[in-house]
Amino acid sequence: QDQFETKMGCCMGDMVGNGINDKLKQELQREQYTRNLLLLGTGESGKSTIFRNLIRSQGKTMIESQTVQETVSFVRQNLVEFMAKLLLKSQTFYEMDKERYADCLVKDDDVTLQHITFLLNYQKYAINEGQQKNSEDLARLGEAVTYLWKLPPIKATFAKRHGQFSFPDNLEFFFEKAAEVTKPDYIPSEEDILKAR
Numbered sequence: 001q002d003q004f005e006t007k008m009g010c011c012m013g014d015m016v017g018n019g020i021n022d023k024l025k026q027e028l029q030r031e032q033y034t035r036n037l038l039l040l041g042t043g044e045s046g047k048s049t050i051f052r053n054l055i056r057s058q059g060k061t062m063i064e065s066q067t068v069q070e071t072v073s074f075v076r077q078n079l080v081e082f083m084a085k086l087l088l089k090s091q092t093f094y095e096m097d098k099e100r101y102a103d104c105l106v107k108d109d110d111v112t113l114q115h116i117t118f119l120l121n122y123q124k125y126a127i128n129e130g131q132q133k134n135s136e137d138l139a140r141l142g143e144a145v146t147y148l149w150k151l152p153p154i155k156a157t158f159a160k161r162h163g164q165f166s167f168p169d170n171l172e173f174f175f176e177k178a179a180e181v182t183k184p185d186y187i188p189s190e191e192d193i194l195k196a197r
Helices: 002-033 047-057 065-096 110-128 135-150 152-159 171-176 190-196
Strands: none
Touching: 065 110, 065 135, 065 152, 065 171, 065 190, 110 135, 135 152, 135 171, 171 190
16 A cells, blocks of 8 residues: 555656646746846936837737826826926026027016916925815816916927926927816826826
């Protein structure tokens, strides 16, 4: 009977061993077709965009709930932060050389001042202090960014940014659709997600 048990153990051992060998062969074959890619570059050089495009080329969707939430938050923050930066740079350029940068001066009429004040308050309370944003505030944010983005002095400052100050590559795309991005039910498209980085 000891002999029988030993043979049973050997048979079981062979079955387990064959299963392990099959699994190892499968893993080895998979590794032969897997390529690792190391993307190096400075910030904003397109590493994430390349990675996302590779995922997309494989037919995989990139729209996961966490990615959507992160993109919405990131885009809205950038709209506020960089519109405030454009406003500041407009003033800085004008004060630096009133003749050369006359086209950068933002006029301080009532409507413009209301939008600027709202934007700066939104930046202070909603973004910096993390207060919740209601749909009314988001709608007003969309109006403010849209209005300010259409101002010729803001466009002139934006055009002069090269070599003067840093600015994310695709933010112009989001400024153009600020009203959509600030809707409470905004869900970014794959294009939005790719451009958000």
